[in-house]
Amino acid sequence: MIRARGVRKSFGSAAVLDGIDLDVHGSEVVSILGSSGSGKSTLIRCMNGLEKLDAGSITIDDFDVSLPKDLAEARKRSATVFQLFNLYPHMTALQNVTLAPIQVLKRSRAEAEATARSLLDSVGLGARADAYPAQLSGGQRQRVGICRALAMNPRYLLLDEITSALDPEMTAEVLSILAQLAKTGTTMVFVTHEIEFARTISSRIVFLDKGQLVVDLPTEEFFAAEGGMARPRISQFLSKMRKD
Amino acid sequence: MKPVSLLLGSRLTFDVTILAPHVPFLLKGALLTAEACGLALVGSLAIGFLVAALRTSSSPLLSRAAFVYVDLFRNIPFIVQLFFFFYGLPEIGIYIDAFSTGVIALSIAGGAFSSDVIRSGILAIDPGILEAAEVSGLSKPVIFRKIVMPIALRTSIRPLGSVFINLILTSSILSTITLNELTGSAKIVASDTFRPFEVYAVLLVVYASLTYLVSLAISALHRHLNRDRMPEVA
Numbered sequence: 001m002i003r004a005r006g007v008r009k010s011f012g013s014a015a016v017l018d019g020i021d022l023d024v025h026g027s028e029v030v031s032i033l034g035s036s037g038s039g040k041s042t043l044i045r046c047m048n049g050l051e052k053l054d055a056g057s058i059t060i061d062d063f064d065v066s067l068p069k070d071l072a073e074a075r076k077r078s079a080t081v082f083q084l085f086n087l088y089p090h091m092t093a094l095q096n097v098t099l100a101p102i103q104v105l106k107r108s109r110a111e112a113e114a115t116a117r118s119l120l121d122s123v124g125l126g127a128r129a130d131a132y133p134a135q136l137s138g139g140q141r142q143r144v145g146i147c148r149a150l151a152m153n154p155r156y157l158l159l160d161e162i163t164s165a166l167d168p169e170m171t172a173e174v175l176s177i178l179a180q181l182a183k184t185g186t187t188m189v190f191v192t193h194e195i196e197f198a199r200t201i202s203s204r205i206v207f208l209d210k211g212q213l214v215v216d217l218p219t220e221e222f223f224a225a226e227g228g229m230a231r232p233r234i235s236q237f238l239s240k241m242r243k244d
Numbered sequence: 245m246k247p248v249s250l251l252l253g254s255r256l257t258f259d260v261t262i263l264a265p266h267v268p269f270l271l272k273g274a275l276l277t278a279e280a281c282g283l284a285l286v287g288s289l290a291i292g293f294l295v296a297a298l299r300t301s302s303s304p305l306l307s308r309a310a311f312v313y314v315d316l317f318r319n320i321p322f323i324v325q326l327f328f329f330f331y332g333l334p335e336i337g338i339y340i341d342a343f344s345t346g347v348i349a350l351s352i353a354g355g356a357f358s359s360d361v362i363r364s365g366i367l368a369i370d371p372g373i374l375e376a377a378e379v380s381g382l383s384k385p386v387i388f389r390k391i392v393m394p395i396a397l398r399t400s401i402r403p404l405g406s407v408f409i410n411l412i413l414t415s416s417i418l419s420t421i422t423l424n425e426l427t428g429s430a431k432i433v434a435s436d437t438f439r440p441f442e443v444y445a446v447l448l449v450v451y452a453s454l455t456y457l458v459s460l461a462i463s464a465l466h467r468h469l470n471r472d473r474m475p476e477v478a
Contacts, residue, residue: 048379075381086376089472090394099390100380132472152380 006056018211031198034208078156079149087133119147139170273429287351292358317356346418365396405462
């Protein structure tokens with residue numbers, strides 16, 4: 001499980017995370033909602049070790065991401081998909097997906113390529129395995145990004161606003177893949193603005209506001225009139241997002 | 245105009261055929277130039293990558309040391325560096341033959357310029373790409389070899405080409421340390437034949453062709469490294 005305790009992070013004088021406690025258990029899908037600047041992405045970046053915590057701790061299966069020795073193991077158990085895809089531009093889709101399995105998990109090239117091809121097939125990109133990122137659409141790139149993460153066979157998938165840079169059609173492409181993954185029991189931490197989609201796939205919804213975890217509820221309760229919606233901050237946020 | 249026509253009038257023949265007996269000698273010089281430049285090209289690329297890696301490293305000591313190296317060798321005339329290695333070092337008991345001195349000096353000077361070009365290529369890499377590599381668990385050396393170097397080369401290959409061409413042109417200065425490469429042999433032929441006009445005209449053409457070949461190769465390499473941005477052949 002992923003366990004965050006009293007996580008604090010500031011950039012300069014601005015406190016971005018202000019004492020976050022959060023548990024994510026195996027095969028849960030936890031969506032993190034909140035307006036821009038509420039600290040959602042920073043929380044993900046603390047989980048994968050891209051940002052150092054100022055205080056508190058985050059452990060992934062008891063491996064502390066603040067300890068360099070543990071971080072390597074924590075990173076083997078989790079994989080991140082990024083908002084701006086961050087594919088390796090000089091490598092084909094297939095090479096993007098096979099690089100880490102070959103280098104980090106020490107898989108043979110043949111084995112890694114077989115896995116990568118079946119992953120790319122499963123997201124409808126079997127025929128584009130030898131294309132470079134620049135030759136793919138945004139939605140296709142993000143699907144490669146998801147395959148690259150899944151190729152590491154992670155226990156936890158960290159998804160950082162992965163549809164924010166996509167148009168609605170491409171967003172739908174990517175979300176349908178996530179829906180499949182959720183069904184297979186992949187544990188996901190899903191930072192998003194796609195409220196309705198979060199509602200369909202999440203087991204829990206967490207709401208961040210100004211670096212604080214305001215609400216952590218099972219999905220149904222979160223959207224229930226007497227649950228999360230009873231809170232003015234949340235109903236205000238949701239009505240605003242739905243209008244957009 | 246008058247002096248010019250007078251000069252032309254003094255010797256109207258332009259006859260390269262008189263150089264025929266000297267062709268094997270000049271070819272030997274050209275070969276020496278090619279060898280020295282080939283080795284120096286590899287050397288300066290290796291030094292360039294190493295120093296660029298140090299300059300972009302998080303260690304203040306290493307990046308400082310690399311910075312001093314670049315600043316030092318970029319700001320001293322090449323001929324002075326060369327004389328220091330060839331005529332200066334023997335005074336303290338270090339003897340290196342002319343060819344090796346030439347290759348080493350060219351590599352060191354070329355490495356300083358290359359490293360600057362490569363460094364800017366490294367700094368231009370989208371940090372998000374490096375973060376993706378980092379969180380996937382790749383080690384730093386693997387990230388440098390598989391991600392940083394090839395992406396940096398994509399943007400720096402053209403300016404590196406200018407550095408390499410400059411290297412070839414600068415190699416003519418090696419003639420000043422008894423190395424009879426292309427320019428050195430041409431000087432000898434010119435004084436043997438008393439036909440400097442023909443000899444140096446040929447030399448112009450040879451250097452121009454040599455550097456033109458290099459720029460063709462660089463263009464081809466640039467196309468290869470950026471093949472993903474070329475129209476796809478279905």
